[in-house]
Amino acid sequence: MLTSTRISVAGRDGCRIPRSVLTVFTKALPIMVLSFGIWDRSADFLQSQRVDNYLTKHIEEFDFIIVGAGSAGSVLANRLSSNPDYSVLLLENGGNPNPIQNVPFYFQSLLHIPEIDYGYYTVPQKHACLAMKEQRSSWPRGMGLGGTSNLNCMFWQRSSPHDYDRWAKLSGSDEWRFDNILRNFKNIEDYHGQYYNEKWHSQDGNGIYVSTVGHDNLVDEFLEAGREMGYPTKDVNGNQEPSFSRLDVSIKDGRRFGAYPGFLEPVLDRTNLFIYRYAHVNRIHLEKKTNRAYGITYKRHGVERFVRARREIIISAGAIDSPKLLMLSGIGPKKHLESLGIECQINLPVGKNLMDHIMIIFGPFIVDTPGKTNVPGRDITLNTVVDYFSNRRGIMASAIAANAVAYIHSSFSKESGNLRNKSPDIQLLLVPANPNLPETFEEYASVKPGLIRRYMKGLEEKDSFMVNVMLGKHSTRGEIKLASTDPLESPIMDPKYLSHPDDIRRVVDGMNFTVQMAENTEAFRRIGTRLINRHFPGCEKYELKTDRYYECYARHMTSLFIIKVAHVQWDMVQKTRKPLVLHAKGLRVVDASIIPEIPNGNINAAVIMIADKASEFILDYWAQVDNSVQSQPTSSTSSLRYSSKGNRHY
Numbered sequence: 001m002l003t004s005t006r007i008s009v010a011g012r013d014g015c016r017i018p019r020s021v022l023t024v025f026t027k028a029l030p031i032m033v034l035s036f037g038i039w040d041r042s043a044d045f046l047q048s049q050r051v052d053n054y055l056t057k058h059i060e061e062f063d064f065i066i067v068g069a070g071s072a073g074s075v076l077a078n079r080l081s082s083n084p085d086y087s088v089l090l091l092e093n094g095g096n097p098n099p100i101q102n103v104p105f106y107f108q109s110l111l112h113i114p115e116i117d118y119g120y121y122t123v124p125q126k127h128a129c130l131a132m133k134e135q136r137s138s139w140p141r142g143m144g145l146g147g148t149s150n151l152n153c154m155f156w157q158r159s160s161p162h163d164y165d166r167w168a169k170l171s172g173s174d175e176w177r178f179d180n181i182l183r184n185f186k187n188i189e190d191y192h193g194q195y196y197n198e199k200w201h202s203q204d205g206n207g208i209y210v211s212t213v214g215h216d217n218l219v220d221e222f223l224e225a226g227r228e229m230g231y232p233t234k235d236v237n238g239n240q241e242p243s244f245s246r247l248d249v250s251i252k253d254g255r256r257f258g259a260y261p262g263f264l265e266p267v268l269d270r271t272n273l274f275i276y277r278y279a280h281v282n283r284i285h286l287e288k289k290t291n292r293a294y295g296i297t298y299k300r301h302g303v304e305r306f307v308r309a310r311r312e313i314i315i316s317a318g319a320i321d322s323p324k325l326l327m328l329s330g331i332g333p334k335k336h337l338e339s340l341g342i343e344c345q346i347n348l349p350v351g352k353n354l355m356d357h358i359m360i361i362f363g364p365f366i367v368d369t370p371g372k373t374n375v376p377g378r379d380i381t382l383n384t385v386v387d388y389f390s391n392r393r394g395i396m397a398s399a400i401a402a403n404a405v406a407y408i409h410s411s412f413s414k415e416s417g418n419l420r421n422k423s424p425d426i427q428l429l430l431v432p433a434n435p436n437l438p439e440t441f442e443e444y445a446s447v448k449p450g451l452i453r454r455y456m457k458g459l460e461e462k463d464s465f466m467v468n469v470m471l472g473k474h475s476t477r478g479e480i481k482l483a484s485t486d487p488l489e490s491p492i493m494d495p496k497y498l499s500h501p502d503d504i505r506r507v508v509d510g511m512n513f514t515v516q517m518a519e520n521t522e523a524f525r526r527i528g529t530r531l532i533n534r535h536f537p538g539c540e541k542y543e544l545k546t547d548r549y550y551e552c553y554a555r556h557m558t559s560l561f562i563i564k565v566a567h568v569q570w571d572m573v574q575k576t577r578k579p580l581v582l583h584a585k586g587l588r589v590v591d592a593s594i595i596p597e598i599p600n601g602n603i604n605a606a607v608i609m610i611a612d613k614a615s616e617f618i619l620d621y622w623a624q625v626d627n628s629v630q631s632q633p634t635s636s637t638s639s640l641r642y643s644s645k646g647n648r649h650y
Contacts, residue, residue, distance in 0.1 A: 070147020079615030094144030128497035149258030157601030160423030195235030254392025354478035368528025472600030
């Protein structure tokens with residue numbers, strides 16, 4: 001970091017930008033997001049008024065109703081509306097994606113803004129998050145068309161093939177084996193990364209655009225260190241094995257490329273696809289005797305309405321809101337629902353299998369060689385800004401959350417040879433640090449004020465990096481419950497981080513590995529790398545670089561990577577290839593909440609794959625039904641006389 005005697009500045013090359021200017025601009029982002037949200041909501045309200053007179057006299061009816069336009073819902077809407085004989089309604093609580101979200105550099109700065117982030121928090125944790133405010137972990141979740149793919153860190157990770165073979169075993173269906181879903185992974189991606197191989201990837205121009213983007217000089221040292229320790233540099237999205245790699249990301253031409261541009265935007269002109277923005281679904285309606293799901297109630301721009309499904313209702317509201325909606329509708333643990341006065345229509349263990357990737361923000365690791373790191377808070381100059389907006393390249397076009405990844409086995413996983421432990425259970429992410437790290441942690445990771453400043457005092461001008469030690473496989477299971485019967489109230493989420501002794505053992509093993517890599521490999525020794533030689537506040541009684549110290553550190557600096565959870569147990573969906581809710585008819589759940597066991601990487605790719613696979617099941621099933629009854633195709637818009645091309649998105 002360069003400083004003058006009068007003003008702190010950002011940037012080493014080119015015309016430097018005063019840090020105060022960057023700070024003011026960052027602080028203004030919520031205002032810009034809110035302004036766009038007000039305009040977008042107002043425009044949507046005016047559009048919706050065109051059909052209000054019709055809807056007061058008629059009941060809406062569609063073949064398929066999809067609740068939630070996130071990663072899964074966007075794919076479902078795309079695939080199901082490909083049949084022009086089916087009318088498809090997609091409901092989303094948010095609006096159009098905010099243009100600011102397209103800039104990868106603003107990933108962290110946009111977290112916790114109400115117009116685009118639900119801003120969920122866990123309950124206080126007993127065994128983790130000790131450095132966080134109220135010992136609670138923030139759980140960002142994207143709002144708007146595209147969902148959390150508009151808000152996440154843009155990492156594209158399929159995870160280990162062994163994880164999906166495990167799904168097949170748990171579901172009792174070989175349909176979920178990796179060999180059988182590889183085609184779906186290829187269906188959903190347009191791969192332009194450095195590891196292209198037609199066996200593993202597709203470049204057909206459809207789906208998520210995947211590239212390999214990195215803007216940190218330390219990546220070379222990271223990969224070289226891995227090779228010194230016996231780990232190859234290879235494609236972790238192919239036949240994954242313990243290895244080091246640059247990160248594949250969902251970025252195209254310097255812009256975030258999530259589910260909205262990948263699946264929704266290309267089909268907005270379909271006359272059989274109807275999109276209701278700013279529509280909050282409050283309840284699923286089930287017939288009393290048959291438990292058939294026949295409709296939903298939603299509230300949009302202050303008006304509550306009912307809509308009927310002719311064929312199916314598909315819940316893709318995400319790993320938090322799908323179980324919440326099911327429980328509000330009387331589908332869930334009977335005792336819990338009745339305690340809130342909700343009649344339990346289907347008694348199922350909804351919310352009892354909460355899983356999340358535990359992540360320890362570990363470091364900083366000081367680097368003696370100047371200029372070996374590119375850090376966002378220091379290296380933004382007028383040149384880099386101009387370069388981004390002119391050419392869509394440079395640090396602002398990169399996934400700044402991390403640039404390289406390693407998958408390794410902990411010593412715990414090596415002790416067991418069962419299927420669950422064949423995939424690497426530890427993920428290491430190389431993360432650039434910067435002089436604004438204390439503020440970053442306080443604002444975006446909810447770290448207690450002043451804690452990181454004390455820890456890093458005097459090191460603000462040092463080149464450094466962090467390593468996020470992420471537990472890809474863990475034994476802890478948490479739960480989610482309703483806080484009340486209010487559809488707008490956040491549910492109670494308790495991941496029970498690090499409550500199982502096996503989990504902390506794995507994490508400490510990953511931290512030991514990281515220190516060995518940073519301090520004992522020639523690649524990092526050449527540039528003078530070492531872990532900061534001081535205690536993290538609260539861990540002073542433990543000797544540095546011991547297992548007890550690492551455990552204390554981990555229990556303080558527990559975080560997460562956006563949101564990677566599953567808590568609608570696979571047991572509650574039929575143990576076939578089709579994710580149908582047990583004891584219900586015409587109701588499916590298709591999103592992260594049905595994942596039976598969390599894979600070892602970021603789950604966005606897995607969720608999109610699930611939706612692609614489920615779409616095949618649904619289309620195939622209804623084609624067979626229609627053929628068996630020899631019925632004529634029903635006009636998809638016969639009950640929607642107000643629809644026409646160009647004005648369906650009410």
